[in-house]
Amino acid sequence: MAGKSTYEKKIERLSELSTILERGEAPLEELLKVFEEGIKLYRECNTILDNTESKIQTILIKEEANDES
Template identity: 55%
Template structure:
């Protein structure tokens, strides 16, 4: 799990960097498009990791509730 956290944190940082680059508007159009594409891929990867983590949490909560019953 630590590897996924590092991966998520690194991807989130990269997503913030891309967002800043796009907001600055200093990139040529072709580089801006490449950055946008990378941002979309990074966003989707982060979202998938979050969904996977949420599913694990829900499973743990469900298991805990079953043990308490």
């Protein structure tokens, strides 16, 4: 199997960032940077999921059209 997808890598990083934030052991400035990175990754993952959902909907619509033919 090929390496992990970009999405999977982003999710892994989000998990790491979440752990850092939950511990709260880093200085506040570092926690803010971690939080900002997490928000950026969250938005990127959300975009990937939205695009994937659109592709799936397109495939399903095409398949439905083919079934009706």
